[in-house]
């Protein structure tokens with residue numbers, strides 16, 4: 460199966476975890492898009508009362524068009540479940556996210572969720588994190604200084620650039636610097652370092668976050684429980 464078909468497979472499967480009355484965090488990305496389509500159908504067919512909490516303008520636009528009721532993360536007292544994609548998941552269930560530049564809101568919603576499910580095609584499952592460039596969201600002011608210090612550390616930074624040749628802006632108006640690390644042998648240490656840098660808003664290491672991974676294989680979706 461092609462990668463996109465595997466994404467569709469897990470996107471459709473993921474709505475099995477969504478039940479009437481739930482407040483559901485809606486992630487961002489091409490895999491999540493399929494899940495949101497399936498969720499809209501499920502709400503309609505089964506007359507469910509579901510509230511979505513979005514992680515990006517992109518997801519908000521899609522969900523609104525499909526008639527899914529939405530609330531801000533600040534307008535709910537809990538989130539039952541968040542379903543999101545991921546860029547890499549290691550064998551010990553740590554993740555890199557932010558390929559779609561939505562890492563900040565994704566982390567806020569994930570952190571406030573009782574349960575997190577990640578939906579991926581099998582190519583995202585890796586032994587060790589780091590082949591995928593690690594996204595770091597930074598405040599524009601001083602971002603060149605941060606870039607230089609990442610470069611000096613040998614992190615091979617790259618500002619994320621749009622197709623128009625401009626620096627990519629997140630929904631919060633920040634820039635993304637992608638770090639080409641190759642491998643991250645100590646993700647906790649890296650996360651602590653990045654968090655301590657003035658001007659770093661958030662990074663794409665999602666550690667001890669996911670509970671359930673639904674991965675798409677040619678013979679169907681497989682479910683892995685992290686803990």
Ligand SMILES: O=C(CO)[C@H](O)[C@H](O)COP(=O)(O)O
Nearest residue numbers: 488489490544557558559561
């Ligand atoms: O973290 C993300 C967005 O910031 C996405 O979940 C991640 O990039 C996976 O995207 P896709 O499902 O398109 O492969």
